[in-house]
Amino acid sequence: MKKRVRIKDIANRAGVSTGTVDRVLHNRGSVAPEVKKKVLQVVDELGYERNRLASALAYNKAFRILALLPEPEKDSYWKQIHNGVQKAAKAVKHYGLLVEPMYFDLFQPQDFHAKAQQLIAAQPDGLLFPPMFYEEAKWLLDTCQQQNIPQVIINTSIEGNHPLCYIGQDSYQSGVLGARLLDFGLTDGQMVCILNLEVGTKAAHHLLDKEKGFRSYFANGGNKEVDILRKDFEAFNDPAKLSEFLQNLTTSHPRLSGIFVTNSRAHKVINCLPEASAGEIKIVGFDLIESNLRYLQEDKINFLINQNPVEQGYLGIINLFKHLVLKEEVERTQYLPLDIIVKENVEYYLRKQLTFEMAL
């Protein structure tokens, strides 16, 4: 049972005072070079590790973190990210991190900008947000950089800036994965469809990345000779139109036996799929939202790919915590695991979304 090494022990051994050791450890200067060297040597010798408890306690400064997120009530995906943020906030509360969420309208760049200005005015010690709108996000990032406010960006990456870290989904790879899963259930000569149920697909970078990934799987030696079709459909909220669309799709492509729904709207496809095709066409979709889960249980959706959004929010805050409080280096880019969900293992992942571990 080795007792732990304290600053005091180092001071004794190095023949200096604790104040000097402290200055060395924090690189605060005002220490003679040879003394510094000596202290560092002793630190190394005794294998000193700062007691984070005492450190955080003594530091006694509350960092204020602002999290700028889309309104959670209006979107279940962002609701989950919000949950993760709250969860992390609770876990780090006692370590002097105060997390305050702010909300913007998911569809209003100018609202994002307005909130961003408020946020800067509030002078937080750290910032978490998804750079949804390019111009507005850029402005926010630049301003933060000028003012030396560490930023963690989530969900969407943005070029040419250097936030503290990025935590997000790997869209390309999730496309590859989707292809792999469908492929396993197909036989030679069949056809699959990449289906984008989105308004303005052209602008949605992540959907395009998923398509790229999906195609690359088959291009680089998928197991089967399979034709790939891509369809965009915007009126997905109108069941009649969607049904008509799917009817057309299946009749004009009788060999169609797999659909890769590139976002969380797989349940809408199931709703409107012609009777004849049900069961014949394999479905791979995204996200553990309730309507998808129901169809997963009913064996109508075959696979759901999940990149735990709760974890995304959670990790975002934890990274700020590590940076600000623990003063640790953090990884610049962190992709979330690509979880493959079927009926038989969904329960574990749902539980994970609720009870998250505090792991420091």
Added chain:
Amino acid sequence: MKKRVRIKDIANRAGVSTGTVDRVLHNRGSVAPEVKKKVLQVVDELGYERNRLASALAYNKAFRILALLPEPEKDSYWKQIHNGVQKAAKAVKHYGLLVEPMYFDLFQPQDFHAKAQQLIAAQPDGLLFPPMFYEEAKWLLDTCQQQNIPQVIINTSIEGNHPLCYIGQDSYQSGVLGARLLDFGLTDGQMVCILNLEVGTKAAHHLLDKEKGFRSYFANGGNKEVDILRKDFEAFNDPAKLSEFLQNLTTSHPRLSGIFVTNSRAHKVINCLPEASAGEIKIVGFDLIESNLRYLQEDKINFLINQNPVEQGYLGIINLFKHLVLKEEVERTQYLPLDIIVKENVEYYLRKQLTFEMAL
């Protein structure tokens, strides 16, 4: 921005001293009933939450946890659990948890018993171990219970005892999952084989549970009409014999198109599978060991099911931490997530595992 409530604040508001508040909070007695009531009321009123940092710091007592594990160098599975234990140990070190591993010989019950006795003699504050041998484990559990030492058991459950919690794998459900995965890649009328590559399969409870789960999937309306075959083979370390066995299997069952290898030895099957069958027979196996990973990359293994052993060790320690330091309630039974691994998402899971060793 509410500042946090301290014991001092409660003392002020209740018109008593901090010492009294402390006695109330810790139920240490020596407090007049009406005073206690008043204090509790104020605690509630102000929404006091103990500052865990300061609490742990002031508590200043190191709990000693002993973890009795199979020797990690001799088995990559236990090595990973060991890693998880070490990782958790590091995380909770500063909170006054000292974790010391002890090792026993995986195949020697008497060694387990000897170590168990040493361990009891050492009077630890908490205990983590897999109850590998029934009699010996029972003795250890009973003794701990007498001495009020909290125990966390991992990997294997044991009847009729009440440890603090059990953390382990859900064998039955992993069998169901294996069936689901194979099923997706099959067509009607094909045949699948449950393959136990183990010495003394009859005694291996977890293998039998996997079989039960596997069969139950097809019994309860799997998608296809599929025949199920079960084979046990013990000489899996002799490539010639295994090849012969597989050759026989495939020729006598030409419709065989899927093998569910119930443990981590899927790679051995791949090694010895007849040329003609390669690619025709889908393989689902277990565990992210190196030799399996190679074949996963080469598309020879289709799916690996993983129940992260690192997490098992990690959670074991974390639960003791929660119980001893945070004084929180912990869940009695905790199953690990069933992760589905393919080439396209393996990387994320490997990163979680920190290190992996050469396979058996």
Added chain:
DNA sequence: CTCAAAAATGTGTGCGCACACGCAAATTTT
């Protein structure tokens, strides 16, 4: 060589809590 400014180092306080100790009032014992 002198003296003030700058650099280097030491000392002291407090973060929030747990717990030992000590003192007074209430209660029991003789």
Added chain:
DNA sequence: AAAATTTGCGTGTGCGCACACATTTTTGAG
């Protein structure tokens, strides 16, 4: 009724560290 307990409560100290401030030593200009 005095002595011996017991009960209820307040005070003080220390956990390991960060940081402000006090003190000593060094430096450099005149």
